[in-house]
Amino acid sequence: MCYQLELRHLRYFLAVAEDLHFRKAAERLFISQPGLSKQIKEMEVGMGVKLFDRHNRKVELTQAGEFLKVELKNYFSGLEHIIEHAKLLNDGLLGDLKIGYVGSAMQKIIPDLLLAFRKHHPKVLFNLEEIDNxxxxxxxxxxxIDIGFVRLEKxxxxxxxxxxxxxxxxxxxPKDHPINDENFVxxxxxxxxxxxxxxxxxxxxYFENVMQIFEDNHFTPNVTHNTxxxxSIYKLVExxxxxxxVPQSLKPSFVEGVKFIDLENIPQRTVLSAVWNLNNRNPILKNFLEKIESHKDKN
Amino acid sequence: MCYQLELRHLRYFLAVAEDLHFRKAAERLFISQPGLSKQIKEMEVGMGVKLFDRHNRKVELTQAGEFLKVELKNYFSGLEHIIEHAKLLNDGLLGDLKIGYVGSAMQKIIPDLLLAFRKHHPKVLFNLEEIDNxxxxxxxxxxxIDIGFVRLEKxxxxxxxxxxxxxxxxxxxPKDHPINDENFVxxxxxxxxxxxxxxxxxxxxYFENVMQIFEDNHFTPNVTHNTxxxxSIYKLVExxxxxxxVPQSLKPSFVEGVKFIDLENIPQRTVLSAVWNLNNRNPILKNFLEKIESHKDKN
DNA sequence: TCAATTAATAACTATGTGTTATCAATTAGA
DNA sequence: TCTAATTGATAACACATAGTTATTAATTGA
Structure with missing residues (x-):
């Protein structure tokens, strides 16, 4: 039956090719010299290629052996790179994370999160898309998508x-509106x-939630525009x-023409949630969720 | 102790990655399903990379597994090419043959030989150099050099x-010389x-051999030029x-200004020999010597 | 000439690949 | 809803073979 070449053979061959000395190479490989000789011979027979010329007390590479020494060395480092890459993918340190979000999350929460996540995951590519809930x-x-940012109760x-x-x-x-932080009740x-x-x-x-705020104040608002x-809202207000x-986090760090009054005393709250599929096996997702948890603690 | 990845693991992995079915893959590999499961698990633990998601009754590749499937497939064909190449070197079908020769061998013998050899060894590169005996x-x-073409007795x-x-x-x-084939004795x-x-x-x-021809004819020639x-000889004669x-084989197929008379009746002969080092392990040499043997038979 | 060093060979051991038998989980059909 | 079938994982075991020790043959150096 046809004999199977294994990485072991290549490892052993490279050791002998480097030392040109079976005993020394065997020592370095932590196996016995006869064992090594046997494996090399097996490799020669299996490949149908003579690797070494053993004349007198000197071992030297054949032409084919010389060639293999160079090629297989590269070949090994190639395998190491492949495995390294696979490990990065496995550990969620490399690859894509497809993120969906409602527009209002892009004002501050998402950028903050992505920046924080990128620090320890610089090779992860974000695929961002604004999508409704x-x-x-x-x-x-x-x-x-791997994860979404929504404003949904259920x-x-x-x-x-x-x-x-x-x-x-x-x-x-608007900036010049008579109501301000001081006189607002x-x-x-x-x-x-x-x-x-x-x-x-x-x-x-979300809409229902906002309408409840008005209802608690015993009036129905005259809604003249939607967006x-x-x-767009800020421009229209200006x-x-x-x-x-709007949700408090939508307040930009700097904007001309409008001012904000935080409604701290109302009971309504809007919750931005991260959502994901329980079947999703993207390892980056796991890391990202951990980052969300730790990020939340800081606020 | 650190676990060693072997080509076997990669072979098994690719089979499962292609079939996404352990039992079928095991069948195709002519091993049992538990054996395959074990090896794949060993590979996962050894590399620290989860290769497959086994949920419900369905096996699917993880991201890292998907990556490895593509990479390792190429990786295998890479190894096959390397071994193929080594085999060509081993069999003397690829590589360099360094040939030395005396100038007189280049007129006909060497070109004929190289042409004949190249037919079955198209990938062998000749390294030709004119060198004295x-x-x-x-x-x-x-x-x-791997082989020489000399005119030497010993x-x-x-x-x-x-x-x-x-x-x-x-x-x-010279073409118009009064002596010709008919009147030459x-x-x-x-x-x-x-x-x-x-x-x-x-x-x-060689020189001594030629001088013997003159001596047999009871005269010492008036040698006026050397080259x-x-x-150069033909140009000077012309x-x-x-x-x-000159040796008979140096007669070109076509040359202006000079004519040749073969000295069939003299006892002197000049022998062109192929010479090589007995320690030379270049596999091409062996093939080349065989070609010389078979080529000689045809003349 | 003898001791030392090389790799190869032979016979054996033990590791670990691959086996059979079985399980747990899920699915499809009656 | 139960049974039969199908999935991959697990456990205990068998056996192939990687690797061992002991030895040989060949060569070299003292």
């Missing part, structure tokens, strides 16, 4: 979620104003199309 | 030789002519600097 759920099931069976940020809301007003002061809100379809549960982009209420 | 002997001992110990061509001499005359007719001969230093034994190149005697 339901879209993320669908694409988690179809494995099109997560379907098969997915798991953890809260990333539990936050209140902020009132958005509650929303009832603004019951005659127009409001610009996030589109209900984008996240019904899904915070920047130009006196109305006021708005 | 003694120079070839020296460079055979120092392994600078070969030093440690080298071996076989005759390649045993030939007579040809007289070289023997060299005594030309005892008053000038002669151009190969340099004595280039091959003393080591046949083409321009009436004198006549010459």
């Amino acid at each position: 339901q879209g993320q759920i669908d694409r988690l099931f179809s494995h099109d 997560i379907p069976r098969g997915l798991k979620s953890i809260p990333v940020l539990n936050e209140t809301f902020s009132l958005v007003l 509650n929303l009832a002061q603004l019951k005659d104003a127009s409001f610009i809100l996030f589109n209900e379809k984008y996240s019904p549960s 899904i982009h915070a920047s 130009n006196n199309f109305g006021l708005s209420i | 003694q120079g070839q002997i020296d460079r055979l001992f120092s392994h600078d 070969i030093p110990r440690g080298l071996k030789s076989i005759p390649v061509l045993n030939e007579t001499f040809s007289l070289v005359l 023997n060299l005594a007719q030309l005892k008053d002519a000038s002669f151009i001969l190969f340099n004595e230093k280039y091959s003393p034994s 080591i190149h046949a083409s 321009n009436n600097f004198g006549l010459s005697i």
Whole structure:
């Protein structure tokens, strides 16, 4: 039956090729000289290639042996690199992480998280896509994304979620609006104003939550505009199309034309959750979730 | 103790990676399923890389496994190519053959031989160098050339030789010389002519052989010019600097200005020999010597 | 000439690959 | 809902073979 070449043979051959001395090579390999001789002979017969010329008391490489010495050395380092790479993939230190998110998460939470994660995972490539809440759920099931950032109360069976940020809301007003941090008491002061809100379809549960804030203040807002982009809201507010209420974290570090009043005294909170598929085996996901946990503790 | 990865593991892994089914893969490998499972597990633990996700009744590759499947497939074909190449070297079908020769061998014998050899050894590279007889002997001992073509009676110990061509001499005359094939009887007719001969230093034994021809005809030639190149001889003869005697095989298929008369009736012969070092392990040499043997039979 | 050193050979041991028997988990069919 | 079938994993065992020790043959150096 045909004899099988093994890496052992290549390892042994390289040792002898380097030392040109069976006993020394055997010593270095921590095996006996006859064992080594036997394996080399087996390799020669198996490959049908004479590797060494053993004349007198001197061992030297044949032409084919010389060639193999060079080639197999490279060959080995090649294998080491492949395995190293595989190990990085296995450990979630290399590869892609496909992230879905609602627009409002991109203001601060996602960038912060990605920056923190990248510190210890510099080779991980992020694949980012803004998707509405339901879209993320669908694409988690179809494995099109590894993790989603949603504002949803309930997560379907098969997915798991953890809260990333539990936050209140902020009132958005034009910079020169008469109401400010000092004279603001509650929303009832603004019951005659127009409001610009996030589109209900984008996240019904979020919308309902916001509407509850108004209801608690005993009025129904005059919603004159809808959008899904915070920047559009700010622009509209700046130009006196109305006021708005947004999650607190959407307050940019710097923005012209508008000001914010944090609604600390209302009971409503909006929760940004990270969601993932329990069947997802991407090792990066595990690391990323750990980073989310530790990141959350810092806030 | 650190566990050793073997090609067996890679072979087994690829089989499972292709079938995504342990039992089928085991069948294809002619081993039992538990044995295969064990080896794959050993590989996973040894490399520290999870290769397969076994959930439910379905086996699928992890990211790292997917990567390894592609890489290791290439890796194997790489090894096959290396071994193939080594086998060609071993069998003397690939590599260099360093050939030394006296100039007179290049007229016909060497080109014929190389052409014939190349038919079945198209990948062998010839390294050709014109060297005088003694120079070839020296460079055979120092392994600078694999084979030499010399005109020498005696070969030093440690080298071996076989005759390649045993030939007579040809007289070289200008085209319009009064002596021709019809009226030529023997060299005594030309005892008053000038002669151009190969340099004595280039091959003393050859020179002595030629001088014996003259002596048998009871005269000492008037040697007016020396050279080591046949083409120089022909040019000098053409321009009436004198006549010459050269080995018969040096007669070109076509040359202007000179004519040849074969000296069939003299006892002298010149032998071109192939010489090589008995310690030379170049596998191509063995094949080349075989070709010389078979080539000789055809003449 | 004798001691030392080389690699190869022969006979044996023991490691570990591969075996059979079985299990646990899941799925498909009656 | 139960049974039969199919999956891969596990455990105990067998046997092939990698590796061992003892020895030989050949050569070299003192």
